[in-house]
Amino acid sequence: MSSLQIRNLRKSYGAVEVLKDINLQAESGEFVALVGPSGCGKSTLLSIIAGLESVTSGEVLIGDRVVNHEAPKDRDIAMVFQSYALYPTMTVRQNMTFGMECRNIDKATQDATIARVAALLQIEPLLNRKPGQLSGGQRQRVAMGRALVRDPKLFLFDEPLSNLDAKLRVEMRSEIKKLHQNVGRTTVYVTHDQIEAMTLATRIAVMHQGVLQQYDTPKAIYETPANTFVAGFMGSPNMNFFSGQVTASGAGLGVVLDGGGPHVLPLSTGHQTALSDGQPVTLGVRPEHFSPAHAQRAARKGHASVRLPVSIEMDEPTGAETILMCRIAGQEAITVCEPDEAPKPGETVEFEIDMGKISLFDPKTEARL
CATH class of the missing domain: 3.40.50.300 (P-loop containing nucleotide triphosphate hydrolases)
Incomplete structure (x- = not known):
């Protein structure tokens, strides 16, 4: 060899x-x-x-x-x-x-x-x-x-x-x-x-x-x-990217999505190291790290999560899972969930984001933060 x-x-x-x-x-x-x-x-x-x-x-x-x-x-x-x-x-x-x-x-x-x-x-x-x-x-x-x-x-x-x-x-x-x-x-x-x-x-x-x-x-x-x-x-369906900015939230920092209203996504300690209040960021979330709030998937895994309203526009059943095309804070997104958990097109429901799995990127350099 x-x-x-x-x-x-x-x-x-x-x-x-x-x-x-x-x-x-x-x-x-x-x-x-x-x-x-x-x-x-x-x-x-x-x-x-x-x-x-x-x-x-x-x-x-x-x-x-x-x-x-x-x-x-x-x-x-x-x-x-x-x-x-x-x-x-x-x-x-x-x-x-x-x-x-x-x-x-x-x-x-x-x-x-x-x-x-x-x-x-x-x-x-x-x-x-x-x-x-x-x-x-x-x-x-x-x-x-x-x-x-x-x-x-x-x-x-x-x-x-x-x-x-x-x-x-x-x-x-x-x-x-x-x-x-x-x-x-x-x-x-x-x-x-x-x-x-x-x-x-x-x-x-x-x-x-x-x-x-x-x-x-x-x-x-x-x-x-x-x-x-x-x-x-890398990944299928692709990772979702949301534009937003860092904001002070209680004792730490969070991210507010552009068009997301008052919802603050609290960041873990590991994500806060090199960030500052008001800094623009791109938030990356893989489709499988969203889940309908009623499924409480993140809670079962002991992960920190945050809930956001999601507008379902279209669904693609594939058998083992259902792919959902939707909007979060007015921005396009793709999520996947189990067929019996999937909401119907036209509905607006709460989804959890597993905050332990997100990625943050610099909008200008596109490099990981």
Whole structure:
């Protein structure tokens, strides 16, 4: 196994800088997800790690070796592509052994490796078929098998599930997670799907416009996002953002939402450290941290809460939960609740906000306060 380090990496195409001073480190055996919207630079970064793109400045290290000028074949990596990239005229077995034959690995070792990997991926019955006879999920398993037979230091995945339907994506996500647990190799996984990133990765690198916005565990990124972009991108439905200002409230500070009238949202001690009376703020609340007041969910958990009137505009039942589009203090919001707790469109009811779960951001810099 081997670690990966990216140091002060920049990549430009002429005057256009697509990666801006990227620094991250993946320890041996970690699963790192590069996530962000289209055009954020995540696939370019993966191509640089693979050796398919050169760097403008900075270093890429695999283990303790700088690999900037090494060819892809010399980096001891294996890559799984979005398009599977299987040879259509070869059988599954031939697709998987092709690389080993190029490296002059003996036949007995090839057979033993194929048997081990095919059993791991449960593709033994497919070894004599050609790619055209396989489903999308089977082709993706074969593509992973071709990478696994190399036994590399580093696995690279470039949006491997984006061509699959929703049900198969969920199944393959579980397969990839089990595969990583069994093999234990350092893995870098590019995706635009934040659910994939949250469920698979040990650490997530959130990128936007070529800048690494935050690099941390899924739990830390979800609960303490570094800025409003990370907060809004990670999570489904998205985090709600309310404009407001800090106000003195009793012995401490609170937040009054713009258009919120007399309602003061008291802040916990931890949120008050760097704030002052009258300071404008953006209040971030995830949809699941609202709940109908009659449910008393926050009280059951022992959390501080505050009640606000909420005007329900539309509902979206999904089975396990109901998503509500509503207005709080005249500002748009999304909440989720259990189906039997959900109020009806057109109603105005009280909701509790779990004040222990809120985030505060600077409206100008968008950075977390």
